[in-house]
Amino acid sequence: MPELKFSRRKLLGSAALAGIAPSIATKAMAAHHSKNAKATLKKGGVMVFQGDSITDAGRNKKDPKPNEQKSFGKGYAWMAGSQLLISNPTHKLTLHNRGISGNKVHQLADRWDKDCLELKPDVLSILIGVNDIWHGLNGRYDGTAKTYEDDFHALLERTKKALPKVQLIICEPFVLKCGAVNDKWFPEFDKYRAAAKKMAQAHGAVFVPFQSMFDEAVKYAPPKHWAGDGVHPSPHGASLMAHFLLNSIQVS
Amino acid sequence: MPELKFSRRKLLGSAALAGIAPSIATKAMAAHHSKNAKATLKKGGVMVFQGDSITDAGRNKKDPKPNEQKSFGKGYAWMAGSQLLISNPTHKLTLHNRGISGNKVHQLADRWDKDCLELKPDVLSILIGVNDIWHGLNGRYDGTAKTYEDDFHALLERTKKALPKVQLIICEPFVLKCGAVNDKWFPEFDKYRAAAKKMAQAHGAVFVPFQSMFDEAVKYAPPKHWAGDGVHPSPHGASLMAHFLLNSIQVS
Numbered sequence: 001m002p003e004l005k006f007s008r009r010k011l012l013g014s015a016a017l018a019g020i021a022p023s024i025a026t027k028a029m030a031a032h033h034s035k036n037a038k039a040t041l042k043k044g045g046v047m048v049f050q051g052d053s054i055t056d057a058g059r060n061k062k063d064p065k066p067n068e069q070k071s072f073g074k075g076y077a078w079m080a081g082s083q084l085l086i087s088n089p090t091h092k093l094t095l096h097n098r099g100i101s102g103n104k105v106h107q108l109a110d111r112w113d114k115d116c117l118e119l120k121p122d123v124l125s126i127l128i129g130v131n132d133i134w135h136g137l138n139g140r141y142d143g144t145a146k147t148y149e150d151d152f153h154a155l156l157e158r159t160k161k162a163l164p165k166v167q168l169i170i171c172e173p174f175v176l177k178c179g180a181v182n183d184k185w186f187p188e189f190d191k192y193r194a195a196a197k198k199m200a201q202a203h204g205a206v207f208v209p210f211q212s213m214f215d216e217a218v219k220y221a222p223p224k225h226w227a228g229d230g231v232h233p234s235p236h237g238a239s240l241m242a243h244f245l246l247n248s249i250q251v252s
Numbered sequence: 253m254p255e256l257k258f259s260r261r262k263l264l265g266s267a268a269l270a271g272i273a274p275s276i277a278t279k280a281m282a283a284h285h286s287k288n289a290k291a292t293l294k295k296g297g298v299m300v301f302q303g304d305s306i307t308d309a310g311r312n313k314k315d316p317k318p319n320e321q322k323s324f325g326k327g328y329a330w331m332a333g334s335q336l337l338i339s340n341p342t343h344k345l346t347l348h349n350r351g352i353s354g355n356k357v358h359q360l361a362d363r364w365d366k367d368c369l370e371l372k373p374d375v376l377s378i379l380i381g382v383n384d385i386w387h388g389l390n391g392r393y394d395g396t397a398k399t400y401e402d403d404f405h406a407l408l409e410r411t412k413k414a415l416p417k418v419q420l421i422i423c424e425p426f427v428l429k430c431g432a433v434n435d436k437w438f439p440e441f442d443k444y445r446a447a448a449k450k451m452a453q454a455h456g457a458v459f460v461p462f463q464s465m466f467d468e469a470v471k472y473a474p475p476k477h478w479a480g481d482g483v484h485p486s487p488h489g490a491s492l493m494a495h496f497l498l499n500s501i502q503v504s
Contacts, residue, residue, distance in 0.1 A: 005258055067472060068472065068473075069473035074488070078488070079491045079492075082469065082492065083491075083495045087493065087499075089468050157411065203472075215338075216338040216341050217334065217338050219337075220334055221320075221321035225321055235487030235488070235490075235491070236326070236330070236334070236487070238491070239490070239494060240334065242495070243339070243494070244339075247339075
């Protein structure tokens with residue numbers, strides 16, 4: 001996958017997306033499905049899912065094993081991972097979940113050698129950001145959107161240095177407007193979304209537009225159907241996420 | 253979609269599949285994903301999901317509305333349907349769920365005008381069969397695998413006569429070996445699977461190999477993870493089904 005250059009045009013583009021309107025989201029969704037770049041998993045390929053509680057989803061973290069439900073939890077990562085395994089039975093894929101509940105970017109960095117680089121993924125999917133803002137809103141953290149972006153940038157640079165051929169998937173942080181998510185989150189949260197998109201563009205990653213997806217989803221069922229507390233997806237939210245994530249991966 | 257001819261070769265082929273071995277299932281799965289024929293939904297397209305409780309999944313059956321979660325329930329039909337709607341926001345699709353808990357094929361036939369033909373689907377997906385055997389096993393029904401096949405054949409003939417351009421998707425009936433599903437189900441159940449596959453071939457339908465899919469799935473998590481009672485899928489089983497069903501549909 002070619003690495004995209006960090007250009008002023010792209011930065012402006014992602015800044016414009018921060019205040020994304022429903023009609024723009026709709027167009028972004030249509031474009032995502034029709035001509036999205038994809039990461040490729042070949043025979044024997046290794047993929048790592050990284051993130052916070054949304055990725056963790058109650059997985060058994062003692063002696064985690066690849067391709068095993070208990071080590072994967074019950075969230076989008078397992079739904080996507082099991083579908084990859086079951087749909088491609090002759091490919092001998094090795095899939096790992098290393099999401100840990102409560103993590104912010106700097107906590108991924110603290111455990112990155114063991115929980116990412118040493119696993120040598122061909123494809124690495126990262127969903128991180130909701131705690132970076134949430135723990136600030138509730139007074140447990142003093143990081144800002146700039147801290148998030150700077151920490152994320154450093155993590156991705158470190159990753160590409162250690163694994164020059166890794167294919168990156170960066171998932172857009174998202175919230176549903178219900179449960180713990182109130183007006184205090186906005187417009188600050190949009191800065192975190194924009195930073196994730198900017199990091200995807202800057203580092204040649206496939207971007208999965210989860211917030212645009214959920215902005216469409218609430219046209220068909222209320223926010224709490226997709227995520228009861230506004231942050232942690234229901235099985236329906238997780239299934240939708242798995243579908244969109246898989247739309248960004250091809251198995252060859 | 254071209255209608256396939258009812259040939260002796262195909263009948264023998266589907267009979268051989270009745271006693272499907274894991275390695276054959278694995279090959280069938282790989283083939284399904286790499287070169288499966290697909291039904292096509294165009295802009296303004298209409299799709300109907302039909303079946304029994306697995307399709308019904310607790311939907312609100314009073315005054316059912318298209319594209320609405322409560323009218324769709326919480327099963328694979330909603331997971332697949334919502335993913336179609338959300339992924340294709342500019343296509344103005346109209347999706348209906350008309351599954352009813354407890355139904356066998358002859359009960360679909362009783363309500364077919366109102367609950368299928370009058371909705372004029374471009375794509376019609378049918379998952380039926382588990383009650384046709386189950387109600388026989390528990391003494392509530394005297395139909396056999398031949399009754400199932402004959403009733404299904406008549407229903408499909410009637411459908412094609414009323415809707416000559418309809419694209420059919422026939423889903424393989426499936427069970428997981430846990431809960432209510434014991435040794436009494438076999439090898440009789442394989443006859444129902446073979447009949448569904450034979451009907452797909454005879455009527456030019458896309459066939460979705462749910463049993464082969466679940467035969468793969470149990471390599472990664474126990475049967476009860478996918479369907480607690482062996483018949484009704486968990487959200488994880490439903491998500492897997494939605495993914496496989498969507499693999500049989502293209503939106504153009």
